[in-house]
Amino acid sequence: MSTTPSLPRRKPGASGRIFETQEPDPAAPGRALRARAAEGWERFVRRADIGARQEAGGTGGGDTAP
Numbered sequence: 213m214s215t216t217p218s219l220p221r222r223k224p225g226a227s228g229r230i231f232e233t234q235e236p237d238p239a240a241p242g243r244a245l246r247a248r249a250a251e252g253w254e255r256f257v258r259r260a261d262i263g264a265r266q267e268a269g270g271t272g273g274g275d276t277a278p
Contacts, residue, residue, distance in 0.1 A: 241249070
C-alpha cells in the first residue's frame with residue numbers, strides 16, 4: 213500500500229488564463245474576404261473540371277462539329 217497522499221481533485225472551470233483574440237495584421241485580408249475567396253476558388257476548380265471533361269470528349273455538349 214502506498215503512503216503518498218492522493219493528489220488534490222481538480223475542479224473544472226476557469227484556469228485563470230485569459231485568451232484574447234489576436235488582431236490580424238493591417239495588411240491581412242479579413243475573414244469575410246477569405247471566405248469569399250475560398251468560395252470563388254471552389255467555383256473556379258469546378259468549372260475547370262467540367263471544361264476538362266468536355267475537352268476529353270465527355271458528355272455535356274460543346275462546340276464539336278459533326
